[in-house]
Amino acid sequence: MNVQILKLLAKDARMSISDIATVTGLGEAEVSAEINEMKKDGLIRGFRTVIDWEKLDEFYVSALVEIKVTPKPGLGFEDIAKKIAKFHEVESVYLLSGDSDLCVIVKCKTFQDVSRFVAKELAVMESVTSTKTQFVMRRYKELDVDLEVTDPDDRGIVSSC
Amino acid sequence: MLNYESILNDTITEIQPSGIRKFFDIAATMSDVISLGVGEPDFETPWKIRSAAIKSLERGKTRYSSNRGLAELRKEIANYLRRKYSLSYEPESEILVTVGGSEAIDAALRSIVNPGDEVIIPQPSYVCYVPMVQMAGGVPVIIENKAEDDFKLTAAELKENITPKTKAIILPYPSNPTGAIMERADYEAIEKLIKDTDIILLSDEIYAELTFNGKKHVSPAAVGSLRERTIVINGFSKAFSMTGWRLGYTCGPKEILTQITKLHQYSIMCAPTTSQYAAVTALRDCDEEVAAMMEEYDTRRKLMVKGFNSIGLECREPEGAFYAFPSIKSTGMMSGEFCERLLEKEKVAVVPGTAFGESGEGFIRASYCYSTDHIREAIERIGRFLKEI
Structure with a gap:
C-alpha cells in the first residue's frame, strides 16, 4: 500500500504513471505494480469523472432516501444494506447514526422514476419500516469540486513578485 | 508650465524603472497566453480566513487597531514563529504588523540606513531591494549568487564585499526567483564572519512556509548569536494565499523595532483591521489548509523540474518558494530574447532571469502557481519552441 499514490490519484485519477513516478520518486514499474496491487486488494475501487450533469438539458435526478429498518437477529443492518446496494438505481448506501438507519442515494432519469423506485422497491422491502425521500435540487460541490467556481484567472500574465 | x-x-x-517593463507590457496585451509568469498563489484565501474577516465586519470591527497591530494578532504571530521556526519575540515590543512584507522592508531599511551606508543585496532576487535601499539613501552592493552554489549566499563571497561602510545584508531566502534556501550551516558560516561587526541582517522570509524535500525553513534569527542583529520580515501573502489583503509583519530587537514602529505610526498608522482579524484565524486554525496547498505545490514543483529537464532545459531542484529557475544557456539566446520569442511563437509567458538582476542572465523564472494541466501544456509548448529554433 502506498498512501502518497492514493492521495495523488484521489485528486487526479488521470495522473499518468510517469508523473506519479516523478512526484513519488519511485520508478514507473514500481508505481504500476503498487497501483495494481492496491486494485487487487480492493483499496482502489474505480476511477470516475466529476461531471456537472446540470449543464445538460436532460440530467439525472438524485434523491437522498433515509430509511428506518428493523434489524434482523444476528444480521443487524448488513443484510438489508447489501440487498439495497444491488439495485442499479442506487448510487450509495451508508449506515447512519441518529434517527434513520440507512441513507441511500438514488439516481434516476426523472422524478417519477425515483418515486416509483422508492415506493415499489425500497419501501416494500422486508424489515423496512419507513422511508423519507428528499430530492436533490441543486449541486454546489461534488467530490471536493466546487461546481460554482467559474471565475477566470485574474492574476494577469507576468509579475516580478 | 512648471519645470517638473x-x-x-x-x-x-x-x-x-525596471528594465523589462517593455516585455511585461507586450505580454499584458496578448490574449490566449499560457502564463507561468505570475508570482502569486492561484489558490483562493482559505474560506475560514475569509469568513473570519466577514464576521469581523459584521461585528463592526472597522476602526484603527493599535499602531503595532491587534494585540491578539501579535500574540498569535509570536506563537506561530515559536512553533514553526523556534523564534522568540515579545508581542508587546518586538513585533510590528505591517502593510505587507513590502512596507516592513522599506521601514526597516529607512530605520537603519544612514546616507552612504552600504547594503549588500544578493541577486538574482526580488526587484524591490535595490530601489528601496536607494530611497533610504543607502548604496546597494550586489553579490551575484551562482548556480554552482545552488544560488546560496556564501560566506566567502560575503567576505569580499564587506567594507567598513557595510550597514546591512539583505537575506532574501527562500528565494524569488531561484528557489534557493539557506540552511543552518550556511548561516553559521556567516555568523562567524560578522560576529565582531555591527552589521544588521534583514531577512525577508515571506516564502518561509514554502520549503521542500523535508527541509524546514531556518531563520538566521534562530542561529547562534544572530538574533540580536537580525530583522525578520514575514507575511501572509504567500503562505496563506492572502496577497490582496496586504498584511505582513516584522520582528526584531526592541531597540530597532521601536524605530521602525515610529516610522509606521506616522506614515501608515496601522495595517488594515479587517485583514488583521482574518490573519488571527490564519495563524490559529489553518494548518491543514496550508499543508494541503504545500502538498499541491510540491507535486507541481516536481512535475515542472522534470518537465524542463526532459525538454532539454537544465533545471536544478528548487527547495523553496514557488519558482523553477531553469537555464536557457543551451539555446544560445539571452534571457530577454528567449522570453520575447517564446511569447511570440508559442504564447507562453515566463519572466527573464535578468528581471531579478544581471546575474539572472541565462535563466528564466517559471512559477508553479498554476494547475498541473496548465504546467504540462506550457512545458509542451516550450519543448516545441526549442525544436523550432
Missing part, C-alpha cells in the same frame, strides 16, 4: 524636472526629488527620479 527641477522640482521633483532627485533620489526618486534617478531610480531606474
Whole structure:
C-alpha cells in the first residue's frame, strides 16, 4: 500500500504513471505494480469523472432516501444494506447514526422514476419500516469540486513578485 | 508650465524603472497566453480566513487597531514563529504588523540606513531591494549568487564585499526567483564572519512556509548569536494565499523595532483591521489548509523540474518558494530574447532571469502557481519552441 499514490490519484485519477513516478520518486514499474496491487486488494475501487450533469438539458435526478429498518437477529443492518446496494438505481448506501438507519442515494432519469423506485422497491422491502425521500435540487460541490467556481484567472500574465 | 524636472526629488527620479517593463507590457496585451509568469498563489484565501474577516465586519470591527497591530494578532504571530521556526519575540515590543512584507522592508531599511551606508543585496532576487535601499539613501552592493552554489549566499563571497561602510545584508531566502534556501550551516558560516561587526541582517522570509524535500525553513534569527542583529520580515501573502489583503509583519530587537514602529505610526498608522482579524484565524486554525496547498505545490514543483529537464532545459531542484529557475544557456539566446520569442511563437509567458538582476542572465523564472494541466501544456509548448529554433 502506498498512501502518497492514493492521495495523488484521489485528486487526479488521470495522473499518468510517469508523473506519479516523478512526484513519488519511485520508478514507473514500481508505481504500476503498487497501483495494481492496491486494485487487487480492493483499496482502489474505480476511477470516475466529476461531471456537472446540470449543464445538460436532460440530467439525472438524485434523491437522498433515509430509511428506518428493523434489524434482523444476528444480521443487524448488513443484510438489508447489501440487498439495497444491488439495485442499479442506487448510487450509495451508508449506515447512519441518529434517527434513520440507512441513507441511500438514488439516481434516476426523472422524478417519477425515483418515486416509483422508492415506493415499489425500497419501501416494500422486508424489515423496512419507513422511508423519507428528499430530492436533490441543486449541486454546489461534488467530490471536493466546487461546481460554482467559474471565475477566470485574474492574476494577469507576468509579475516580478 | 512648471519645470517638473527641477522640482521633483532627485533620489526618486534617478531610480531606474525596471528594465523589462517593455516585455511585461507586450505580454499584458496578448490574449490566449499560457502564463507561468505570475508570482502569486492561484489558490483562493482559505474560506475560514475569509469568513473570519466577514464576521469581523459584521461585528463592526472597522476602526484603527493599535499602531503595532491587534494585540491578539501579535500574540498569535509570536506563537506561530515559536512553533514553526523556534523564534522568540515579545508581542508587546518586538513585533510590528505591517502593510505587507513590502512596507516592513522599506521601514526597516529607512530605520537603519544612514546616507552612504552600504547594503549588500544578493541577486538574482526580488526587484524591490535595490530601489528601496536607494530611497533610504543607502548604496546597494550586489553579490551575484551562482548556480554552482545552488544560488546560496556564501560566506566567502560575503567576505569580499564587506567594507567598513557595510550597514546591512539583505537575506532574501527562500528565494524569488531561484528557489534557493539557506540552511543552518550556511548561516553559521556567516555568523562567524560578522560576529565582531555591527552589521544588521534583514531577512525577508515571506516564502518561509514554502520549503521542500523535508527541509524546514531556518531563520538566521534562530542561529547562534544572530538574533540580536537580525530583522525578520514575514507575511501572509504567500503562505496563506492572502496577497490582496496586504498584511505582513516584522520582528526584531526592541531597540530597532521601536524605530521602525515610529516610522509606521506616522506614515501608515496601522495595517488594515479587517485583514488583521482574518490573519488571527490564519495563524490559529489553518494548518491543514496550508499543508494541503504545500502538498499541491510540491507535486507541481516536481512535475515542472522534470518537465524542463526532459525538454532539454537544465533545471536544478528548487527547495523553496514557488519558482523553477531553469537555464536557457543551451539555446544560445539571452534571457530577454528567449522570453520575447517564446511569447511570440508559442504564447507562453515566463519572466527573464535578468528581471531579478544581471546575474539572472541565462535563466528564466517559471512559477508553479498554476494547475498541473496548465504546467504540462506550457512545458509542451516550450519543448516545441526549442525544436523550432
